[in-house]
Amino acid sequence: MRALTTTGAPRRVRAIATAELRLLVRNRTAMFTALALPLITVAGLSAIGFGENGDLPLGALVVTMLAGFTLLYVVYYNLVSAYVARREDLVLKRLRVGELTDAEILAGTALPSVVVAVTQVVLTAVVAALALGLDMPANALLVVVAVVGGVVMFVLLAAASTAFTRNVEMAQVSTLPVLFLCMGSLIFSGVVVPADSVPDAVQDVFQFVPLTPVLDLLQLGLTGRTADGDTVGFGASFSAAAFPLIIMGLWIVNGIAALRRWFRWEPRT
Amino acid sequence: MAEVVEVSDVRRSYGDYEAVRGVTFSVARGELFALLGTNGAGKTSTLEVVEGLARPSGGRIRVLGHDPYAGRASVRPRIGVMLQQGGFPADLTVTETAAMWAGTLTAPRPVAEALELVDLTHRAGVTVKQLSGGEKRRLDLALAVLGRPEVLFLDEPTTGLDPESRRNTWALVRTLLDDGVTVLLTTHYLDEAEELADRLAIMHRGRLVRTGTVAEVVASQPATVSFALPPSVPRERLPELAGALVVDDGNRVEVHTDTMQATLTGLLLWARDHDVELRELSARPASLEQAFLAVASSPEERDVEVAA
Numbered sequence: 001m002r003a004l005t006t007t008g009a010p011r012r013v014r015a016i017a018t019a020e021l022r023l024l025v026r027n028r029t030a031m032f033t034a035l036a037l038p039l040i041t042v043a044g045l046s047a048i049g050f051g052e053n054g055d056l057p058l059g060a061l062v063v064t065m066l067a068g069f070t071l072l073y074v075v076y077y078n079l080v081s082a083y084v085a086r087r088e089d090l091v092l093k094r095l096r097v098g099e100l101t102d103a104e105i106l107a108g109t110a111l112p113s114v115v116v117a118v119t120q121v122v123l124t125a126v127v128a129a130l131a132l133g134l135d136m137p138a139n140a141l142l143v144v145v146a147v148v149g150g151v152v153m154f155v156l157l158a159a160a161s162t163a164f165t166r167n168v169e170m171a172q173v174s175t176l177p178v179l180f181l182c183m184g185s186l187i188f189s190g191v192v193v194p195a196d197s198v199p200d201a202v203q204d205v206f207q208f209v210p211l212t213p214v215l216d217l218l219q220l221g222l223t224g225r226t227a228d229g230d231t232v233g234f235g236a237s238f239s240a241a242a243f244p245l246i247i248m249g250l251w252i253v254n255g256i257a258a259l260r261r262w263f264r265w266e267p268r269t
Numbered sequence: 270m271a272e273v274v275e276v277s278d279v280r281r282s283y284g285d286y287e288a289v290r291g292v293t294f295s296v297a298r299g300e301l302f303a304l305l306g307t308n309g310a311g312k313t314s315t316l317e318v319v320e321g322l323a324r325p326s327g328g329r330i331r332v333l334g335h336d337p338y339a340g341r342a343s344v345r346p347r348i349g350v351m352l353q354q355g356g357f358p359a360d361l362t363v364t365e366t367a368a369m370w371a372g373t374l375t376a377p378r379p380v381a382e383a384l385e386l387v388d389l390t391h392r393a394g395v396t397v398k399q400l401s402g403g404e405k406r407r408l409d410l411a412l413a414v415l416g417r418p419e420v421l422f423l424d425e426p427t428t429g430l431d432p433e434s435r436r437n438t439w440a441l442v443r444t445l446l447d448d449g450v451t452v453l454l455t456t457h458y459l460d461e462a463e464e465l466a467d468r469l470a471i472m473h474r475g476r477l478v479r480t481g482t483v484a485e486v487v488a489s490q491p492a493t494v495s496f497a498l499p500p501s502v503p504r505e506r507l508p509e510l511a512g513a514l515v516v517d518d519g520n521r522v523e524v525h526t527d528t529m530q531a532t533l534t535g536l537l538l539w540a541r542d543h544d545v546e547l548r549e550l551s552a553r554p555a556s557l558e559q560a561f562l563a564v565a566s567s568p569e570e571r572d573v574e575v576a577a
């Protein structure tokens with residue numbers, strides 16, 4: 001019985017994800033957001049010399065920026081739109097009268113965007129390694145945790161953000177607070193400007209923004225550089241990771257709580 | 270256990286508006302039970318809590334022996350649901366939609382078979398947004414039967430269908446009943462309830478006002494005996510007849526009676542003894558429509574409307 005339910009869940013999630021992938025491919029705006037926007041943004045910012053004076057070598061800088069923008073556009077923004085669109089079309093309500101659990105519905109809907117996002121990060125890392133001199137990561141485990149944790153966090157934030165997004169058009173506005181804060185964290189977390197040129201008060205605030213732990217863990221994992229700008233070895237990188245991991249964990253726990261409390265499965269009547 | 274669906278004193282509120290106000294009924298295995306009511310009566314609100322979509326604000330529900338909300342995992346693989354409104358992504362084709370749904374079910378029929386059942390095979394490659402309202406309804410029905418359910422919940426299954434599709438849907442529902450499927454459906458079509466229901470309830474303003482077989486529900490209403498007297502016979506000469514006398518203009522007379530046989534016997538014996546020819550004589554048992562209209566225009570409604 002247990003074996004049956006565990007083999008059942010991946011199959012059900014795959015069914016939803018397949019349908020969702022078809023819908024993604026057929027939606028030009030979403031396709032542009034998913035495939036081109038992060039690349040264009042990072043290429044554009046690099047071209048105007050963004051991050052030249054920062055602490056990171058070019059390869060690590062490009063990978064970190066791309067991971068950040070991918071999480072924001074492909075995972076967060078795209079999924080707020082997708083969840084709201086499915087809710088307003090009563091698709092979520094219909095899925096809920098079937099055998100799927102609530103978590104499977106949310107996961108299946110998110111899966112295509114998540115796969116696109118992770119693939120982009122991996123491909124960018126490969127290109128950076130080949131062309132931009134990205135060294136072997138100082139702690140590969142932290143890089144993986146940063147990406148996986150970041151995905152989970154922004155899927156949850158997207159689902160929670162649907163509570164204050166009435167329709168798909170409104171997603172363009174309702175996502176701005178999270179998008180702006182997280183872009184601020186790209187600027188102030190030592191990725192594009194040196195950590196010691198950012199006022200402490202600003203750094204103190206931005207360390208709590210959801211994207212910051214992802215960026216901190218990526219820098220740490222890729223180059224061994226901490227949020228304060230020091231460089232540490234493999235062993236010490238774990239203790240330097242503790243604080244961003246806690247912040248990430250808190251966002252995930254809060255995201256789940258917000259989802260449970262405020263997520264609506266059908267349009268407001 | 271013969272009762273597949275048991276609903277007792279169920280209530281459902283939206284904010285401080287109570288849409289379902291203490292509803293009790295049960296559906297036996299292999300039976301079709303119809304909830305009949307005007308728009309806004311509370312049929313959908315009732316059906317949704319029975320399907321386990323929401324928790325009722327009061328009362329107790331069992332579907333196949335389980336609480337449909339808390340025991341969702343045990344109940345869902347055995348039921349099929351057709352909601353009042355579809356909920357399909359507009360950009361998927363009919364086949365893709367059905368295949369998606371099949372992928373979420375434990376033991377689905379082949380997709381092609383389900384589409385064949387509802388006569389949608391020729392539309393298989395068309396996107397949902399290009400379907401007519403009736404075709405979407407049939408796609409919905411296809412998904413509801415895709416998992417070979419033991420219990421089927423249908424919320425207004427034939428609204429928006431053309432007459433031929435309605436007949437086809439009825440035929441499919443009857444086939445499923447013959448296979449032992451239990452069906453709970455809502456409708457505002459009297460003929461649909463008369464055609465399909467083993468038992469039905471008339472719902473009005475959140476309550477079940479009548480419950481029983483069509484015959485039982487109709488029996489709550491008086492039969493009508495009507496005739497015309499010849500001009501030479503004034504109405505005053507009629508004997509005492511069982512039932513209420515409702516006199517039309519002219520010479521037509523209508524009697525509403527709960528004892529049609531006694532009324533007719535009295536009338537016909539009098540006519541024979543006095544050599545009166547009753548013209549246009551007819552005796553009609555009550556109809557479901559009559560029972561329905563009597564409920565829909567009940568004084569309670571007028572009171573509420575005045576108060577509102």
Ligand SMILES: Nc1ncnc2c1ncn2[C@@H]1O[C@H](COP(=O)(O)OP(=O)(O)O)[C@@H](O)[C@H]1O
Nearest residue numbers: 269283288306307308309310311312313314315
């Ligand atoms: N989500 C909701 N929020 C508030 N009121 C609702 C909601 N759904 C239905 N109602 C109200 O509850 C009553 C019963 O509605 P419904 O169950 O849809 O009736 P029916 O299916 O018989 O037409 C109506 O007055 C309707 O306006």
Ligand SMILES: [Mg+2]
Nearest residue numbers: 312313314353
């Ligand atoms: Mg309804």
